[in-house]
Amino acid sequence: MYRHPAATGPVHTVAAAEATQLSKVYGEGETRVVALDGVSVGFARGRFTAIMGPSGSGKSTLMHCMAGLDAITTGSARIGDTELSTLGDRQLTKLRRESVGFVFQAFNLLPTLTALENITLPMTIARRRPDRQWLDTIVDTVGLSGRLSHRPAQLSGGQQQRVAVARALASRPEIIFADEPTGNLDSRSGAEILGFLSDSVRELGQTVVMVTHDPVAAAYADRVVFLSDGRLTDELLGPTAESVLDRMGLFKAKDRTT
């Protein structure tokens, strides 16, 4: 299943997260919708993976299921050695708190907390003391040093998203899931966020999985998997914006012919 590219980084044999025959069905009877249909995919540790696909392809559902945000209908999803399908709400919450970082498209921050408090929130919740040195490193990396005591309303959209990235990185999670992290940003701010995410993979050894529909964003990843109608249809290693676009074009052509 894993065909690790020799081109980038060291070879990992263990996946940070893995789905096996994962299915997700919404509703029943006539309203039954199959969002994921037996998807098997692994996200290698220390890699930046992008999930792409047209809207309604199930890419967000895949992310939600693998991140423990949504229940799995059949199949299995693992983060590290933990099987998610057997966990209850409380255990899932604990897992998210300890092993998963999130960056959402919008509304990532609590308006009542300062930037620093937002960054350390998962650790505060877990009643863990943040690692000061690591925190400084991250804050420096995302360039927020002067703005830690600001509240979200006093920050620009790009800055807010950088706080979200810092929060995801701060607790050194097993894996970070980013859901369209640049969707609400202008291209410059977007490029910055993507830069931070890929830097975190290359320099800090973080594992990142990003859902996007933007070929330019996907090009920052080491690997792109393509989803369509709830199935995994293709993947691309060492993508560029052009190669991603090409693949997407292929799908569209295929869609049209079928």
Added chain:
Amino acid sequence: MLRTALRNVFAHKARLAMTTLAVMLGVAFVSGTLVFGDTVAQAFRDASSRNLQGVAVSVTAEYVPGDDRDEDEEGRRTALTSDLADEIRALPGVASVHPTVNGSATLADKDGNPLNVEYSWQNLATNYAADEADGQDSRFPITAGRGPAAEDEIALADRTADESGYRIGDTVRFATDGPALEKTLVGTVSTDDPRVNAGGSLVLFDTPTAQQLFLHDGQFDELLVSSTPGTDEETLTAEIRDLLPAEGAEATSGAQLAEDQARQITEATRAMTQMLLIFAGIALFVGVFIIANTFSMLIAQRSREVALMRAVGATRRQVVRSVLVEATLLGLVASVAGFAIGLGIATGMRPLLNAGGAGLPDGSLVVSTGALLWSLVVGVGVTVFAAWLPARKAAKIPPVEALSTVDQAPPARSMTIRNGLGGAVTGVGVLVMLNVHRLDSGDEGDFMIAMFGSVILLIGVIMLAPLLSRPLVSLAGWFTTRLFGANGKLATENALRNPRRTAATASALMIGLTLITGLSVAGTSTEKAIEKGAVEGLTADYKVSIREGLDTELGDRVENVPGVADTAALVTAPLDLNGEFATITGADPAQLRNVADVTYTSGSPDAVGPGRVAISEDLAERAGLSHGDTVDAELGGDSDAQEQRLTIVGVYQENRAIDGALGTLDQVMPHSSSDTYDSVYVKAESGQAAGLDLDIRQALDNSPLLQVQTREEITQEEAGGIADLLNMIYGLLGMSVLIAVLGVVNTLAMSVFERTREIGLLRAIGLDRTDIRQMVRLESVVICLFGAVLGIGLGTFIAWASGNLTKSSLATYETVLPWVSLRLFLLTALAIGVLAAIWPARRAARLNMLQSINAQ
């Protein structure tokens, strides 16, 4: 616009639920009070007209004060004689004349315990005036046996017979003024008299016996005249009036009597209704905060919608009107529902009060149009008034906001004006109250100033509450963060997010708690003061008394009871000293020393004698007298007061046993209203105090009227009413607190709704459902504690500042903080916080995480 308003009401019905409930409860309180008042008044009027049925003219005796004092014989005299009754009976148009004698008699129950001796004025006694025709007294239908017809016979109201345990044939022990008497029970009767139903008793004698006990042979207190059909009441009244002596009797027509009674009843029930309405008003006032909060939140949530309406051409006025129409609809629905609940309250109130011994007569529910209209007007009025400010805020939303794509909270409006104004008002309130603290006259004007200051202060603090919320909630947050980590921190931040809303929610609770705390502090302080004052300076073990006056012969027996070491008999009379009214107590100074500890600041009791008196410090100050002064004083009641020259031979510190002034027994006795002792204080021989009361009772013929009270019982009698009064007021203020609780629920529910996305995010990054619940719960607790701290603080301050007003009439008064109660109030606020959060917290915890994150 009406359609928009209607749609809005229906679209937000879940969110309006708490507001509706708040208005509903307030209106229910108002309508319940109004309907209950009407119903009770009607029932009393019915009962009174039943009593007056068949009475064409009533002739009553007028008592000239002091009249009976000229008589050497015992008992009262009236101008209503048997001869007069016969003359009236002979008038054309008179069907019958019912002569009555009224007095009071207290029973000992079958086990020998006095029945209702504390309220002996409710223990009625009258004559059973059997009609010549059927041998029955139509006022008292016989329920068993027969009416009393001989000197040794007695009848009781069936309720009284039940309570005392007597059955027909038993020997009944009772007393009318002093010694115990015994007669045989021959029958029981029913009566509508509210005093009997309220816990009193009714005893019936045959007419000669009643006359001997309460008047004189052949005399009556009242003649009830009934007429033959076709007789004009007014003419008959005039004819009877002509027969009456010039003084001492008065004839009133039945119609006039009914009118007088109806007016009295209306006045009495109006007083009760008005008192209840004050509490209903407080409850509605609390409701205003909730309504205003709700509409503010709804409008904040709808600002884009409103902007769009403005963009497509709605005027500001139309926007305001739309909101007000919405408020009117809400108010109307809530008021109608509230009125229905009010009917339920009114129905349930009578059995409830009667269970507590109120003795209200039966009667069907009276629902007047006025009560309905007032309830609706008040409910709708309050709702519209409370929605008015938020409505104006809505009108100020610029149309351009409809176009803004950024989902940003509107900038917080500056609170500089509010804080400045609030600070000024609070300052004025504090100054007024500090000034009140210095007042000590306790007259009505001072009380008005205290009331005014309290209201100003309360309003000021309500205005300042948003400003105060930051430091106080932050302080609470320090604890919650330490105790509950992130949940506590987030809860505090949420409570601080919208200071206006937090303040309004907490203010609603604060109002109730301010009143409850203020009354609790004042009540407890008064209770403590009375307890302290009741026996302060008293060294006696027992106080022997009869409310109607202790016969001197009986009183003198006490000192011979074995185990009694010392006694002091006291008699009291009115005293006018330089225009200051007081009571002069007559006692043997040597005896008094054995039962009371009186501290003389100058002079001594030994100097007290004919024309020489000692007075209390307070009276000395009031009358401007000091030791050695000689003054012309008046002793005795209004009509037979006698001028005397008195020399002040001593000044003593306030003492409950000898209030005002001290003279000798012989000097005071002639001016007393009855030739009896006021009380006899008893000091037991050492080790003999226990059980001595029974011996004393026995030695004094064990009259049911006799009260032999221990020190505890004296205290209890004087202070006992306060606890009951406080409990009743807590109950009435409970409605305000309940409405405030609805406000907390409302605020939390709205907050949860507004923060759906945040809750989703928090769930994603690691708060589980329990954490979310705890977060909402802590926010609720923090808000409630904020309100509680303000309310308890304010209530305590107001009670402290007003304390001296009470001190003027209660020398031992000192502000005492009822710590147990205050702690209980704080814990109640905590519990309210937890309870109010149950539903909103559950809603928050059940939110679907993914939908929440993506919610708009």
